[in-house]
Amino acid sequence: MKLFTRRPGRRPTPKVAKRLGIVGGVMISALVLMAVFAPLLAPYDPTERVGAPFQPPSAEHWLGTNDVGQDLLSELIYGARVSLTVGIVAAIVALILGTTVGVLAGYYPKRLGKVLMQSVDVILILPFLPLLIVLAAYLGRSLLNTIVVIGVLIWAGPSRVIRSQVLSLRSREYVLASRTMGAPDRWAIVRHVLPRTALLATGTFVRAVSTAILLEAALSFLGLGDPLQKSWGSILFWAQSRGAFLTPAWKWWVLPPGLMIMIASLGFALVAFAMEERINPRL
């Protein structure tokens, strides 16, 4: 009964979040399918020069061609591969780092946790994008570096969320109970803390994918990614470096990859939102 009387502001409408999540899921699935079946879907090999440079859309090239005559539609379709891979792998890096640090810091809040959280704080306070750029510039351009840089910089936020969850789990009585039974920390962490953190961690992971996709695009756009990798960000990099957004070409060269980035990021953000609502309904 408390549910209704104590919190008059809370109105359980999980359906909405769920529906948004489904919409997001559909968006992600579509993009994943596009990435997987890129060779079937794309009319051309995106690395091959199949037309004259700077062609506007035509029957042969629905989105025209880029500056060296590669088919933009094919680039766009293949771009899903790199963008999604970077997003997901970077998020996995962040997930592993964030969960490890979050769980350790949450479970050992005293000395170890303090040190860990201090480093998390430092990372969170440091100016994010400038640091990202400095790091990316330092490491050089490759897909792997992009992934590492993004992963290494975005784990701090999730690790904080996970830590506070673990911190609360840690004092949850069933964890205390297992400790009073004489269970080693490992037991409590593996049996009680991790399973109860998994959903939250997955939620932050999905959110991290969304962030990572945007960051990859930004890095590629700034020319700090590998411009020869066919990602949506690098399509925009070429559009920018060859001035396409100042010409009519922005309609087929700038708009579509940006929309793809947005859809990808949005898809994951919606799923993350739905998951967050499930974990901690606030809608």
Add this chain to the structure above:
Amino acid sequence: MKKRIAIPILLLCLALVAAACSSDTDDATTTTGGDGGSSDTTTTTEGMTEASVLRAAITGDEDTINPYTYISGFPGWNLLMMQYDSLMQLDANGEPQPWLAETVTTNEDLTVWTLKIVDGVTWHDGEPLTAEDVEFSLEYFMEKATGRFSRDLSSVEDVTSDDTTNEVVITLGATNPSFDLVALADVPIIPEQVWAEIDTPGEATYDISTNVGSGPYMLVEYEAEQFYRFEANPDYFRGAPQVDELVVVVFADDSGALAAIRSGEVDVNFERVSPEQIDLLAGQGGLEIAQGPEFTTQMINFDASKAPFDDLAVRKAMSLAIDAQDIVDTVFLGAATVGSPGWVHPDKAVYNPAVQPEFDPAAANAMLDDAGYADSDGDGVREYDGEPMAFELITNSSDSLRLRIAELTAEMLAEIGMDITVASVETATWEEAVWPGFDINNGRNYDIATWGWSAPIQANTIRVAELVNSDPSIGFLNLTGFSNPDVDTLSAALLTEADEAAFETGIMELQQLIADNVPFVMLAYPDGAYVYNADVYSDYEFIAGQGIVSKLSFLPDSARP
């Protein structure tokens, strides 16, 4: 629910579509639209030859433009020379002509140069410009290193001046046939009354008051990273400039500058327009493109000091496999001249037309087969010394055209069984690999690389010796570690050849030698293309190899050499 999501996206799309639709009709008017970019024009005839204010765009700040602070060779030096004069001035053909020096005479072996300075030239501060100022300038640069100008004058042994005759005599340590081009047309003359007080120019603080020159323009205002304002020097000794005020706006990158010229916020772009913009811009309102040959180069370097590039067959095959014409057409959209394998630009007087680019992948494959580079394991990649011919082609990421060149080159080399991976790296990393510490004595850390030289090296043909001679003191720009005794001998001899005819014969021969031995693969000389708004001002002078950014563009025709 789907509807709810759809709404914002739909709205966004609508806005974009609306903008997209409107663009076609608006294009015609945008040149006069925009904000605050209205430039006052004084005549209304087609193609303006006079303007009260001209706004020009450059990319990147050039600091306080004086001989010790300007940053880039282009357009930094060109802006510098708006305020200063050199003893000689390049004409439309890129040939040095007397300028501050009324006459330039030289002795037989080209070691003593006598210059008669124009009488009655005054500095911006009203002081007369005398032969002593010239002597002072040259000695100052030789004494206090600036890099470029010190190097220009490195062969100078002695400078004397005579104020009564207004003559300067420069004595060189050795024959230097291109001293006029390299030094006299390059070194700015600075006023003694200003610079005599500056002991350590590297550490001095400069402001506009130190920017006293004798040139057609005077810097009157400078906001770092934002703009320079030059005012015309009405008393300029060759005649008052046709543009009263020159505002040079600093942009972060090309696209900003392009947007600005399209919207009418600036009237000319001092930076080259990249090839894909040429047609687009040319179609816009009053925008026109000044296009012409330039002496910058695009090439492929390799480390010829190590296997397999030490083998002429490999180098030759690579050169045959790379279709320079395709690169010109695809990357430069035709706005470039196909590179001559003998280095020299076809527009140069000493160009050897017998040396022609060849594209013949079949011959290249045959050449490699003959030389024993077989693809023994059938993976499409040849081997050498048991290693697959797989290499990294390193290029600087900040140059998107080079990135594309690298991409295309890799594609072409794949046809002859070479597996090329393009590595796009930070400019500094790329420089460090190709030219470690900017000193070829440090060796090389690359297999294949994109490269290019700036205009001055091509402009002075004999500087090719610096690229191909294996003696580090001569060939200090020999980045490919190339070594060929014939090339060495000939290039060294030509450096001091005072006889014009002998030099011409020699340089023709050298071009053939270079083409035969392939120290690098020449790809193209991109054309200079400059966009300007003809409704504001159109009387630009295109100097071959230099473009339109020079004082000539703003002087009346009568004042031009």
Add this chain to the structure above:
Amino acid sequence: MTSHGSPAFDPAATSAAHDAALEIRDLRVRFTTPTRTIHAVNGVDLDVAPGEVFALVGESGSGKSVSMLSVMGLVESPPAEVTGSITFGGRQLLGLPRREMNAIRGRDIGMVFQDPMSSLNPVHRVGRQIMEAIRLHEAVSKDEARKRAIDLLDRVGIPSASRRVDDYPHEFSGGMRQRVMIAIALACNPSLLIADEPTTALDVTIQRQIVTLVKDLQRDLGMSVIWITHDLGVVAEIADRVAVMYGGRIMERGTARAVYEDATHPYTTGLLHSIPRTDNALTEWLPEIPGTPDQITEEPTACPFHARCPLTEHDCTSGVPVLEVAGPDGHESACLHHTSVGDGDMLWPIQDREIPDPVLPSDDPVIEIEGLKVHFPIHRHGAKRGAAVRAVDGIDLTIRDATTLGVVGESGCGKSTLGRTLVGLVEPTEGRVLVHGEPLDSSSGPHRRVVQMIFQDPFSSMNPGMRVADIVAEPMRIHGIGTPEDRLSRVRDLLASVGISPDVAERYPHEFSGGQRQRIAIARALAADPDVIVCDEPVSALDVSVQAQIVNLLRETQMATGISLIFIAHDLAVVRHISHEIAVMYLGQVVERAPRDAIYDEPLHPYTKALLAAVPAPSPTAERSTAPTLEGDLPDPSDPPSGCRFHTRCPVAVEGLCDTDVPELRIVDDLRWVSCHLVESTIEITPPSPEPVGSGT
């Protein structure tokens, strides 16, 4: 007004109803969620007369709070659907326009809520919050309102009110905040005050203060009071009339005396019999009400209590019984068989349990606590270096084989920390704990099997993602006891022994009620085959009607297995029913320790006396303790008072002695240890016996 049969009023009741301040008819509240509908209130009729203190008693989920929130119009609608009629001072409140309802709230009806910690706006000064209540309804100047706010604070017993009026809520203790809440509720002299469990979150000593305050205020102001509570003890002290709710309906209603002494509903008698109390004769077992209260998710068609009622007959399920006259003074009962209820002794007998081979208490110590100190350093910025909360500050105790040690004290006295230290959750700062003579090591390992723990909150003490079988088997798996098959059969045995059908072992915790979970928790603790179980407030989170089941189960378990229990509680009545020996804690120290009967019959320490006096007796005619109420709050445990720590609140403290000299904990009488200067001086000191012996029952 629709009604399920017009209840017949006797003349007195009718006249009371006639000028009733509040009249509720057939109030029904339903909450609709996407997954289900909950019928929270199912036809409540109620009248509260002017100047009357009316108590609404019921367990959680009985609909008592929702009913009163409906009166205030504070039930969010939707999801709630409120029907029926609520008239106040002749005006129909249900469906009143918001503006008019706002004018009534706060001015005519004031309300005090359960949790004083969260019911005040943390960002406004308390004065401002009181002033707001005044100025919302009366056009008075700021200065005037402020003056009245100070008066009100003074009135509700906030010391130096004129200074504290500018403090923020977080600068007040829980009890003080509840006083501020009362001041807000009374700001406009309402004719009705609704107090929704106002003392539930407070210590028993503070509860006493609040009850007294409200009683005094009610007398002075002549308003009506509706006091919502689950605690029958408080009701007996304050209420003129009582209504007992169950399952969203009123089960019984009448004057307090009638309801307590002549209860005519099985549920009421069941509660009165099953709750532990301090004022009756001790019995080995408590009578139990079987089953647990359920949420009602369908339109009720039967007596809501029928499933748990010993009197249930066929007709109990054929319709919803309505209130009928069951005695004089408007005493009504909603039981069809109220005439056969009697005094309840027959309905709720003490059921003797056969323990085949009971283990009797012995004198062998299982746990010895020596000089135990647990200090928690304070890291807060601005705290002095080395500052620490002295949660446990020098305790010596012995727990004997097969006995129960009850540990009582106000919240913050360190009793829970003591319990946690015993199971190794907290590292001692000083001193040590010996288990069977071996020092306890707080690292993990098999030695930790010996002491197990049962927690207060049955909802958080089980991993919601694990099956009951796995939960109970966890200690065995941790210690690698037996094969999986062995463990499963042991789990089934254990579940059966705590009264849970082994067939449900594959279910998840959320499918069980609080009482059932606490049973499972006991089974889990037993699975480790421990020698001692620390029970930290094991029944305080449970429904009143279920507490007795758990107390009995623990007692039974002890007799069957010979296990020792440390029973930590703030409720002296519960402790009494299970302990052999009692230790009273104050600010990290034991102030009195004695065999059970000695403590309850003749408490020696002034603190013990005050604690006992504060326990409300669930009988309106019970002899009220004459001991003075304890003043003020618990001092800051990081900076305990000098001398006797209790001297700041002690009614008999002697200046120059109690505030300077620290009293020793000494044996003062046979088996009794007290730390009080004054006790020592009055009682002949007997030579300390080496080991105090626990008294059996």
Add this chain to the structure above:
Amino acid sequence: MRRIGLKNLDRYLLVFVVAVSLNFLLPRLMPGNPLALIAGVDVGLMTPDERAEIITAVGLDEPLLTQFIDYWKAVLTFDLGFSYKSGRPIVEMITERLPWTLLITVGSLMVSAVIGIVLGGWSAWRRGKKTDLSMLTGMISLQSLPSFWLGMLLISVFAVQLGWFPSFGAETPASSYEGMARVGDILEHAILPIVTLTVLSIPGVYMTMRYSMLEVLGSDFIRTARAKGASERRVLFGHVARNAIAPVVTFLAIRFAFAFGGSVIIETVFSYPGLGRLIFEAVSGRDYPVMQAAFLVFTVAVIVANLVADLLYPVLDPRMRVE
């Protein structure tokens, strides 16, 4: 005596130390030769002696530790040295750039704070209703916009196609605008960057405000306020909004830090002469001292923003006040 906001001082100090050390180390760990930037493009034409001279002059031949100590000394005395590239004093470059970045970040922050708080509050008040849900969906979508892309589109549409706003820079170059005309000119230039940053900032403010509001709406003291007879409007403004604002302030500090850092991208897209463009140029140009200094200023700005939030928080939430 209240001592407020100092609780995190040690943390910020640590961040500062780490940032200073990091930004000293990172550029030095990078490949590439700074010489080209000190000497300009003509470095290749210099003799080895000339090069060595320059390296000595800027101290690159010192042991790393010495450089490190010198660096700290310099940082603590606000002597940020000279740019390798332009030779200008860095303090001057930064003081030139900083106001522009502050203009667009603070400007966008203020606009997005107002819009975000109003929309978030409205959304929470109408929780579960159509407006709430569509706004929520819209905000999640906005969050997924790539910032640079948005900037590019805005330039394409509003500067190039429609010509309503200038496409680059902070002021009309070399204009002689004075007084209000200049202010107007600056605002005109700042609009597109501010719009971009604002669009990107609103969702975060909105979400924070909405969640914070929902949290507050569910708290007991709101019921107390209603029980006092407060009207909905009074509950909303006197209690809910006031209480919900504190987390938003913290968020705004974080958002400021983010927008400030994000200026790297926005200023690059809009050729806006702020600190973001400076650091991007310095990074790609290996201008060590400028990169270090700009990064440092970023860090300090972020720390200051956090400090301000820490100082403001107790003002908004008395529970945070340390006695």
